Amino acid sequence: MASRCIEYKGITFPPGYNSVESLCFAEEKFQVRDDDIFNVTYPKSGTVWMTEILSLILNGGNPTWNQNVLNSLRAPWFTTCLGLETAHNLPSPRLLTCHLPIQMFPKAFFSSKAKVIYTLRDPRDVLVSYYHFSKMCVPFGDPLSFDHFFVNFLNGNVLFGSWFDHITGWMEQKGKLSIFFISYEEMKQDLRGSVEHLCHFLGKNLDKAAVTSVMENASFEAMRKNNMCNSTMLPKDVMDQEKGTFLRKGICGDWKSHFTVAQSESFDKVYQEKMQSLGGIFPWEQV
Numbered sequence: 537m538a539s540r541c542i543e544y545k546g547i548t549f550p551p552g553y554n555s556v557e558s559l560c561f562a563e564e565k566f567q568v569r570d571d572d573i574f575n576v577t578y579p580k581s582g583t584v585w586m587t588e589i590l591s592l593i594l595n596g597g598n599p600t601w602n603q604n605v606l607n608s609l610r611a612p613w614f615t616t617c618l619g620l621e622t623a624h625n626l627p628s629p630r631l632l633t634c635h636l637p638i639q640m641f642p643k644a645f646f647s648s649k650a651k652v653i654y655t656l657r658d659p660r661d662v663l664v665s666y667y668h669f670s671k672m673c674v675p676f677g678d679p680l681s682f683d684h685f686f687v688n689f690l691n692g693n694v695l696f697g698s699w700f701d702h703i704t705g706w707m708e709q710k711g712k713l714s715i716f717f718i719s720y721e722e723m724k725q726d727l728r729g730s731v732e733h734l735c736h737f738l739g740k741n742l743d744k745a746a747v748t749s750v751m752e753n754a755s756f757e758a759m760r761k762n763n764m765c766n767s768t769m770l771p772k773d774v775m776d777q778e779k780g781t782f783l784r785k786g787i788c789g790d791w792k793s794h795f796t797v798a799q800s801e802s803f804d805k806v807y808q809e810k811m812q813s814l815g816g817i818f819p820w821e822q823v
């Protein structure tokens with residue numbers, strides 16, 4: 537983990553963009569508008585993919601916005617100083633992005649009509665993706681070896697805290713607030729159905745051709761070619777393109793080519809302990 541990371545309420549955040557003040561502001565004072573749409577994830581769960589999908593849905597499938605405006609300006613990271621300013625200046629309805637655990641989410645959300653889309657992903661694939669991402673994303677700090685990162689991830693000793701706590705915290709709100717839960721795996725399996733469900737949740741009527749355009753423009757291949765979302769516009773001291781590719785593989789089950797049998801067993805043990813209360817409801821548990 538990066539040595540200069542920010543610590544806020546017991547959770548570590550990457551240095552540079554976040555500060556204790558910006559995180560505190562996001563929680564305590566961020567003004568939520570009733571038509572805000574929050575894209576919330578634990579890192580590496582499909583955040584940037586969801587930003588593309590939501591940007592396209594808001595524009596009825598028209599890809600012009602996605603192709604000409606950086607994703608961080610379309611769906612700002614409002615927990616950062618820079619993102620906060622962008623968010624303040626955006627017209628409604630706003631798309632807003634964060635990796636915040638529920639207990640740090642803007643307080644104003646809970647008395648608003650704003651919506652959250654929470655995307656989750658098989659934590660084993662999250663771990664693998666997070667490991668590779670940490671090698672190229674400078675503020676995240678060198679993960680050292682896969683074995684080292686594996687242990688840290690299981691212990692929650694990574695930026696943005698424990699995957700298990702993040703997921704269980706958000707899932708406890710299911711049915712209580714305007715939160716739409718969707719998984720990376722569902723989107724991979726049935727993108728059309730997923731886009732249609734998202735449209736329904738957002739009250740957007742897209743015809744078949746518009747949904748097709750969303751699917752095409754948010755495909756892994758299209759996103760890889762789009763400099764507005766493939767991270768290549770970021771400076772080298774943030775994202776070192778020589779050390780990896782942000783849109784790396786985009787598949788389910790890559791953990792199988794990374795985990796040893798022993799790692800798989802110890803992962804399952806921790807997973808069962810921590811997820812007992814929610815067990816059996818996620819797509820990756822069905823296989």
Ligand code: A3P
Nearest residue numbers: 580581582583584585665755756783784785786
């Ligand atoms: P991999 O590293 O497994 O390839 P985030 O945006 O939360 O950081 O998540 C990044 C992960 O989502 C990466 O996973 C990336 O390749 C994947 N991803 C992004 N866009 C995608 C798409 N259109 N289809 C499938 N996977 C996508």
